[in-house]
Amino acid sequence: MDESPQGEVTLLLAAWRDGDPDALNKIMPLVYAELHRIARRTWSQQAQNNTLQPTALINEAYLKLANAESTSFKDRCHFFAVACSAMRQILVNHAKSRLTEKRGGARAHVSLDEVQPVHQEAAEIVALHEALEALQAVDPRKSRLVELRYFGGLSIEETAEVMGVSVRTVNRDWRLARSWLIRQMNRESS
Amino acid sequence: MSSAPSWEDIERLYHEVLELPVSEREALLTAVDPALREEVESLLEADSSEELLSSPPASIAADLLDAHPGGLTAGERVADYQVESLISIGGMGEVYLAHDTAGRPVALKILRRHLIVSVQAVDRFETEARAAAALRHPNIVTVYESGRSAAGLFIAMEWLDGSTFRAIMDAGDVTIAQAIDWGGQAARALAAAHDAGILHRDIKPENIMLVREGVVKILDFGLARHGAPASPEPISMGSSGTISGTLSGTLMYMPPEILRGETATRASDVFSLGVLLYELTAGRHPFAGETPLDVFEAIECRPVASAGSVRSGVPEQVDRLILRMLDREQSARPSANEVSDLLREI
Numbered sequence: 001m002d003e004s005p006q007g008e009v010t011l012l013l014a015a016w017r018d019g020d021p022d023a024l025n026k027i028m029p030l031v032y033a034e035l036h037r038i039a040r041r042t043w044s045q046q047a048q049n050n051t052l053q054p055t056a057l058i059n060e061a062y063l064k065l066a067n068a069e070s071t072s073f074k075d076r077c078h079f080f081a082v083a084c085s086a087m088r089q090i091l092v093n094h095a096k097s098r099l100t101e102k103r104g105g106a107r108a109h110v111s112l113d114e115v116q117p118v119h120q121e122a123a124e125i126v127a128l129h130e131a132l133e134a135l136q137a138v139d140p141r142k143s144r145l146v147e148l149r150y151f152g153g154l155s156i157e158e159t160a161e162v163m164g165v166s167v168r169t170v171n172r173d174w175r176l177a178r179s180w181l182i183r184q185m186n187r188e189s190s
Numbered sequence: 191m192s193s194a195p196s197w198e199d200i201e202r203l204y205h206e207v208l209e210l211p212v213s214e215r216e217a218l219l220t221a222v223d224p225a226l227r228e229e230v231e232s233l234l235e236a237d238s239s240e241e242l243l244s245s246p247p248a249s250i251a252a253d254l255l256d257a258h259p260g261g262l263t264a265g266e267r268v269a270d271y272q273v274e275s276l277i278s279i280g281g282m283g284e285v286y287l288a289h290d291t292a293g294r295p296v297a298l299k300i301l302r303r304h305l306i307v308s309v310q311a312v313d314r315f316e317t318e319a320r321a322a323a324a325l326r327h328p329n330i331v332t333v334y335e336s337g338r339s340a341a342g343l344f345i346a347m348e349w350l351d352g353s354t355f356r357a358i359m360d361a362g363d364v365t366i367a368q369a370i371d372w373g374g375q376a377a378r379a380l381a382a383a384h385d386a387g388i389l390h391r392d393i394k395p396e397n398i399m400l401v402r403e404g405v406v407k408i409l410d411f412g413l414a415r416h417g418a419p420a421s422p423e424p425i426s427m428g429s430s431g432t433i434s435g436t437l438s439g440t441l442m443y444m445p446p447e448i449l450r451g452e453t454a455t456r457a458s459d460v461f462s463l464g465v466l467l468y469e470l471t472a473g474r475h476p477f478a479g480e481t482p483l484d485v486f487e488a489i490e491c492r493p494v495a496s497a498g499s500v501r502s503g504v505p506e507q508v509d510r511l512i513l514r515m516l517d518r519e520q521s522a523r524p525s526a527n528e529v530s531d532l533l534r535e536i
Contacts (some may be wrong), residue, residue: 059488127242138197150243176204178243 065075077162081144085150091151092129095122097148135177149174195226203230203488207273207502208237262286262300268339272299276513288367295336295349303343319345322411329379331399343396350409352401359395364522366503369470374533375406376463379525381430383411384456391454394443395469442475446490446527459528464515471496476516490518505536 008137099122136143141163148159160170203226207215219227249420262284271288277297288298312319319336322345326332329342333347341511355372358364364372383390390411399407445461448454468476476495497512498504511532517523524532 133355146243156457172205175208175237176201176233179204179237181243183232 008042031100044109067158077164080152080154081123081148084148084154088147088151092125095125096128098122127185127188128181131181131188134184135180139177140175142180145170145173146177146181191281192301193225195223195229198224200229200233204233207497207520222492228239238485242459262341266341268298268341268344269335269337269346271296271344273298288346290334290346290418294353296346297349299345301344322347325383325386327379327382329406329408330383330411330462331407348407350399350401350407350408352399355395355398355400355466355470358400363439363473364470366471366501366505366508368428369406369467370505370508370536371471372400373463373467374404374530376408376466377407377526377530379408380463381530382457384409384526389454390455390459390462392443392461395466399464430458438495441485442477444489445520447520449489455520456526457523460523460526461520463526463529464512464523468494468497468512468516471508471512472500474500507532 098119130144132143135146145159145163148154148162148179149156156167156170156174159174160167163170165173203218203222204351207218207230210218213408219231222230262268264274266273268288270291273430274287274289274295277285277287284300285301286298288296290296314351316336319333321335322331323333334346334348335343336343338344353361354464356463380390380393388411390408391411395409399409399411401407404430443462445458448458465476467512477485477492479488494516495503496507498509511524511529514524515529
């Protein structure tokens with residue numbers, strides 16, 4: 001009943017690699033649905049006190065969707081890249097709707113303490129997303145790196161693997177990209 | 191005269207400075223072009239500031255999943271519908287059991303706001319809604335309404351209490367008489383849609399249900415656009431309220447022309463129905479394979495053993511009809527109307 005959707009993903013990855021711009025749109029709901037399934041199960045197992053790490057979700061979604069054994073290294077890298085993009089879109093869209101809700105007062109019944117940290121992070125994510133789009137124009141590789149590291153939660157080593165560059169390059173690029181983004185966000189907010 | 195420094199120069203100097211002991215940095219910076227120096231200094235200042243980007247956005251991720259564990263909760267309203275329970279989370283969003291103002295049960299399909307990333311996604315959803323709403327046939331699920339709500343785009347459709355063909359086939363043998371009856375009903379639905387100029391594009395056992403009194407209903411008309419697997423959606427609703435349906439299903443029912451990337455035609459739907467009819471009749475899939483690639487190859491070039499050679503008792507006319515539906519040449523396949531007529535005669 002719960003068969004692996006690997007055939008679908010393999011086709012979509014191929015389409016994405018061939019430059020089909022709609023492939024990400026199609027992969028995203030799959031990633032999203034998988035995240036939900038995993039999150040629901042994780043919660044029922046551990047009840048409370050767990051922080052959800054995007055990378056753990058992506059890893060598990062990957063294992064489920066892409067059947068690691070029969071998938072090539074190249075496809076694995078593609079999957080992570082697409083999943084991280086999907087994660088970015090999902091989180092940014094969610095952050096935006098959170099910020100709209102706040103203005104609209106849709107959650108006025110929730111105490112401010114509860115809402116504040118999430119809203120702060122939501123505002124930060126939206127600002128970062130916009131700064132990242134600006135970085136994309138200056139240095140696409142670094143923009144992609146931040147997507148993998150921050151939105152996808154990949155480690156330095158995993159990022160190097162997916163991007164096909166050395167760990168040293170990732171470290172250097174990450175540091176400069178981070179400085180650039182912080183500066184950009186400061187400029188935008190002042 | 192100093193022009194705007196290049197990104198390469200900024201990058202090089204930034205790393206050079208960072209590699210130096212703090213006491214030696216000033217000397218290097220004073221030696222370069224002032225505009226370049228300003229760029230690099232402002233970046234170095236940002237480097238030492240704030241905690242930003244130090245950890246992944248875990249709390250917003252948790253909040254997202256918390257806020258949408260299945261999205262809507264019981265009692266919530268979407269347009270005029272009151273949500274009762276989540277049925278499935280699928281490719282394009284979620285499906286709920288809900289009630290209209292008269293208390294009639296409806297299946298409510300929602301494309302959530304945060305999944306709407308592109309005009310294409312909205313287009314696809316609205317195309318589906320329009321195509322499905324235009325069809326009125328006893329063997330096609332009825333769409334009541336579609337529109338936009340605070341929760342996202344929605345489609346309200348007839349609530350079906352039954353099982354998908356997938357669940358039925360998984361559960362055990364289907365008699366040959368049942369296969370012919372059900373296949374005939376599905377063919378009539380397809381013929382009606384084709385007469386109305388609408389293709390299904392994703393006929394598979396997950397998209398066809400058997401409801402009480404042996405009535406067959408086809409779901410999800412008009413989902414995929416160019417024959418791409420755009421309907422990775424387990425929308426099927428079982429009587430137990432559980433979901434059956436797979437993503438890999440789509441590939442197994444694709445005609446060769448779609449695998450080659452061509453546009454879907456009426457004959458493509460007929461092929462997919464032929465695969466389904468073969469499976470119901472013979473009790474096994476005509477293109478079964480270990481991996482997606484095996485299936486690919488089987489659909490494109492493996493000779494199909496007739497259903498009658500796999501299971502005894504299959505009427506010869508049915509046997510021949512199925513092989514024609516599975517012909518690799520589109521022009522050699524019968525129309526849905528012809529399939530419907532032939533199955534009715536048996």
